[in-house]
Amino acid sequence: MADTKIGAYICKGCGLGERLDTDKLESIASGEGKAAICRQEEFLCQQSTVDKIQADIDNEGINRVVIGACSRRAKFEAFNFESTCVSRVNLREGVIWVRPDTEEAKEATQEMAEDYIRMGCTEVKFMSPPSASQEQSVNKHLLVVGGGITGMTSAIEASKAGYQVSIIEKTSQLGGVAGQLHRKVPSRMPYASPQDNGIDDLNNQISANSNITVYLNSTTTKTSGAPGRFSVDITTESGSTTTENFGAIIQASGFTPYDANKLPEFAYGKTPDVVDQLGLEKLAQEANGTPIKRPSDGKVVENVMFIQCAGQRSDKEDHLSYCSGHCCSTSIKQAMYFKESNPNCDAAVLYTDLRTPGAGGEDFYRSAQRKGVTFTKGIAKEVVAGDNQHTIKFTDLILNDEVDLAVDMVVLATGMLPNSGVNIDAPPAEEGSVEIPVESILNLDYRQGKDMPQLVHGFTDSHFICFPYETRRTGIYTAGPVRRPMDINQAIDDATGAAMKAIQAIENSALGKAAHPRSGDLSFPSFRMEGCTQCKRCTVECPFGAINEDEKGYPSYNESRCRRCGTCMGACPVRVISFENYSVDSVGQQIKAVNVPIPDEDDENAVAKPRILTLACENDAYPALDMAGMNRIQHSAYVRIIPVRCLGSVNTIWVTDALNSGYDGVVLLGCQKGENYQCHFVKGSEIAHYRMSKVNDTLTTLNLEKERVATYEVAITDIQRIPQLIDDMAKTIEDIGTSPLKF
Amino acid sequence: MGNLNTTMIEKYRNSFLHEVEANVEEGEWVKMCMQCGVCSGSCPLGPHWDHPPQELFMMIRAGKREEVLTSSSMWMCTSCYNCIVRCPRELPITHIMHGLAHYAKRLGLVPENQQTEKFAQLFWDNLTNTGRVNELKLGLKLYFMNGFGEGIKMSLKMQDVGLNMLKTGRMSPFELLGGHSIKDKTGFHAMLQKAKELEDAKIAKHGA
Amino acid sequence: MTDTIATNESILVIGGGISGMTAALEAAECGKQVILVEKTPSLGGRVSQLYKYFPKLCHPTCGMEINSRRIKANKNLRVITMAEVDEITGNAGNYNVSITKQPRYINDNCTACGECANAVEAKFDNEHNYNMDKRKGAYLPFNMAYPQRYVLDSGIIGTDDADKAKAACRYDAVDLDMQKETVQLNVGAVIWATGWQPFDAANIQPYGYDRYDNVITSVEFERMMDDFGPTGGKILRPSDNKEAKNIAFIQCAGSRDRNYLKHCSRICCMASLKQTTYVREQYADDGKATIYYIDIRAIDRFEDFYAKVQADTNVSFIKSKVASITEERGTGNPVLHGVNTEGYDRYDNAHDLVVLAVGMQPSVDREKFPVEVITNEHGFIERPEGSTGMFAAGCASDALDVNRAVQNATASALRAIQVVNRFSKTEV
């Protein structure tokens, strides 16, 4: 670390001057804080003043800046000094706005401010400006796994932006399921009739495009490396393998149609006249515009019924609980095949909820009605195969009627299952149970498993509403029906969106920049290997699979896979992991910097001044605290709050150190954990809760009450609740008394 | 008329919907219904319908020919047009109800003693006779449309109304003798005759 | 943010809702110069007015925080608020855009200390709360507002309040002479992220939104759940501020209806299902919800959420487009009239409160785009075709939920990048 020269700047604006003894703060900064330059300003964030700070950096060799003013969330642009570490001491939202403006409150409020100045000066001492590792270089080559309409679209869209693409397709041709469609649901106004499936056009674009290479009859047998330097083994059916390097990967492995043989109640397999939707596409293609004939005897179909949600939206065993989204429109489209080639054919759709959302959807539904397709709200119970005609037994929910309908053909609208490969979170199979081997899609050479983590029902969707492309394997994006049940139109958008993210990953990994949510962060953890005990906690707990283990069991870190959350830092029992600007020391030393008053034994009427350490997630808890300040919602003056990247980065040493140095309580504020977790780094909050449960032992050995440490799940909207939680801890301390460990 | 009914049954054996589309006023709209039920909920006489409009449409699709055509439901339509203005799918429901009623009548399937059917027929006969409605005759016919005994009862029951109308000069006994009429009755009747022929021809064509 | 001078290698994003923010950020984080133009004083759009998202029931402000942090930290991105595009000429790779910027009357000096708001008196309808309450004439639009800078309502300009605001500001941030200005830009591609507006429920006459206090819209209901909203986070009915525990949700309020919006707005079914959980969250077992629907459109894995709500015995479902609403004399209870079409049952149901699941209407009237844009009859911008440099993102392109809107916006960012790459040297 180059020798540090601290400049501390204290603002007197926004009431800070009136409420606080800023001279005292200045003397602390220059004294204990060892700030080389220290100034008070009436209006720190105004351009002229900011320019003066820049001048100190440029001319006075200031390389660490402490801003004693408002929250880090305010005036960010003003105090964003290039290549200089800045500590924002939150005197406004964090101190005067959460304290009453009264004489009796003054002292405690001032102490708060003084401690925060001490903490800020300490923090910058232990920070150094991050710089990229240069580990990656630009590799503008993108891999697309899967050559269906999604993969083809991703490839074409990426190449249009000037990138090289290789498509790996398992079968002998591109096109996937879309290629088997006679026509597709319209994607343009007037949304009235089926349109060409578009695969030929995509094929032509690809074969004419020198930037796109296609590997047919091939699979990925090994994927290692990291964004910017993925190394992938591509193996053909014949077994020959070539290895290529890629900057990023898109997984468009598509879906497998639900096996209609699991629906004997609908006579599938008993007669060829009962088909699933893909089966009907085949018949329509053969008929090619002429009236569709039924498979059993080639008779022109005069009446056909479509059974929606066949084996879907059902809790029966072997059925799918979810809705596949596209099937209503698909049946409508297929009913049109019949109507358009033979107006006298009766085509009826049996549904419970007709789902054609969006602008085009309802137009398409109306268009089908206009063409004479009829719709019946009802539940199919059974299809009985006959020699001449087949009978559908269903309940008509509108007429409240049990109906036996004779038809020539039945089409089952069955669902889609994602081709997502191995479920890496699946519990290990019990002894003796026969495991059906699942073929991996990516064969990732990651400690965390061969394929992409799954969200639900096997789909690899993102966990976040706002961030559909949030991925737990940096630089690898899934798109199309493998990610979520979807129709072709959505798959095309999804393919394009995934291509966008993949390109972004290529560009940013080359610059050593982190991906979302710490987009652009250049800091990355370094491992002091000589201290490492190969305990593997960092490799196990990394939510993004950034850390492998080398043959000796040492962590081998992949910078561009890393999301900079610090979970590894929090996990390390021997504290060998740290970031340039965020480390066990940069936080730990702040904790130590706080002045913990030692009660004067002799003085009877000395008031106890407890200290509470609060470590708050910077994504949700800290902003909520800010907004509490903005709304002047007060909390205890005894608390000292430190924002952390994620609760997962909290190393238990911070907690034990705090308690050892006389703090009376510790409050950890993280995000919601569990099934609907809100933690932006997946498991941070959960891991923290787990680690804290272990701290109890430490507490007992120090014979401290376990109430002194509390961990909470909070939301960014808990603007009123969080101050309350802090006050609760203050109350607890009042009840159980201050810590005995003050000396 | 009865045999027209059988012809129609023959022709449209497996699709009452097609029959309605071909032969009922505005019948081609029936297929556009999405079963939201806003019409059924909007009808002022709703509670008196065995089968509200949206249900009739579903029954038509389900081929419940007999039940639909012999139902008294569509005869409950007061022509208030609530259903039409609220229908999200633009179905001219009032007209379809009139159309179904007329078609049922044509096929001789109207339930016994359907009061509105009787009155509507009286009204038609009355107006087509002279080209203009003769309210007095219409009134009297109305009272007696359910037989002489009923007629006397009705007349007595409605006496006050009649007297009031006479007193206020809104009814005149002289209407019994001829009364209001258009001049060109011949042309008028020829026109209606022609219109009827054209319509019957269409139905016959479909029926054939 | 820096004062990038736009060039034909820059991308213009119109609309600062979640779709616009996403499109802008994805492009900027890919190294592109981006200008984001927003009509209102702050970013966030409709999403900032939501309490929770379906199906996860998490808080939109959480993603907003991340996105505004991304924007603060990104030097490729320039945000212009209170601005609207009034002309676009040229073609793909080279558009000339003229933008009109309304005066904010508050400059960059603003520290968001709030003294100006304390000083002024006049109150105005609070658009953030759909005018359910009032705000001061000097205000921060909402807690999370970005830019975190106050605004003076043009309504106070020329009044004492304006002078009071100026006097109260110690940082010379209040500039009463600020004028509306025109900004000229040259950009390579344009992204329309102009979003949606709730359909005006007053048009649905049978439901009497304009006549009955206790008939409100789904977007207003969202605001009721905000601790800092018009009702302080309580579900209260407007007529008498009584707790509303028995609530009716009417689906397709304006959607799937030739009298109003012919299209299906997609989100309303899920929104109402979500809002039934608000009722339960607040009133536990006393909370009752009834959903009147035509089809429940909980597609794909949303079905799981639908199943969860269906399992709640306090929530009932009636397949019916409600025919009309009347007001019960004395109680002020709205009474819903209609027919359950599953088996033909008539109902006249009284509820404490009715929530109309209002439809999504494109914010920009299809006739009012400042340049020719291809829209469908519903006013949504059609998928790009041919060599255009203009793309829709999010709900400008279709009625979409947040997740799909962001997905679509991410795609549109790439489409825009393709254009600028094609016309710049950066092409490989």
Next chain:
Amino acid sequence: MAKKEYSFYPGCSSQKAASSSNYQVSVDSMCNELDIQLNTIPDWNCCSASIGYAGGGELPRIALSARNLALSEQANPGQDVVATCAACWLATKETKERLHEDDGLMEETNQALSAAGLNVKADQKVRHMVEVLIEDFGYDELGKHVKKPLDGIKIAGYVGCQTNRPFGIDGESFENPKYLDKLVETMGAEPIEKYEKKVQCCGGALAFSEPEKSQAMIKDIIEAAYDGGADMIATPCPVCQMNVEVYQNHINKKYNTKFKMPVVYYSQLMSVAYGKNYKESGLNGQVITPEKLSIIAKK
């Protein structure tokens, strides 16, 4: 203002000694004040209202109104067809629209008409008298003619069905039209705000065939007027007027109510306000005398 001329379709009930002859009397007085000349369509015929469908098929019913349109084109070329009866207006306007919308209908209809030596184009506007008042004069102009403001009379504006749906007047809402209240106000009387049964159906022609069902609805219509504190009900429709006025005795017997609610036409209010006397305003045609209105008329 210059004289305005219209092609007038009176309709059966407005004829001498017919059920709404009093309506016609008041319309004449009103028009005379406003300098409106109504050129009656020569030899006009019945429109079959909305109840001819048992005997008459679609085409014959269309032909009825088509004949009137054809005669109007002959006798009063270029003039809008104006009707005072809601049913007449609706049937004629619907016919005009469907002749242009339904393919083949125009041709078939003219085939039928040719049997009467007629031919129809149906290009003219078909309007209700109220539209003429609102669109061609406007409330302000109508107000200028008021000589005896109807002070202190509370009036429930009962719009009913067929002037309101499906076409509506002046683009107003189907659920809560205001035009009648505005007219009432313009004449100096006080409209009942929130008259709940403003657009409730009275049963129309079914008052004859389904008297109980209709009278149940009529009861609500009158009750709501009383609840609103109305002195009388005003309506633009002959069927509404008759149904709501003449069955009150029967309703009183059945539900033992004490209804005695006068039901007048907007044109009678205007005629009186315009200074016409009791008879000129057709008030002698009321079964239940509207006292407060009569007093003003007799002043």
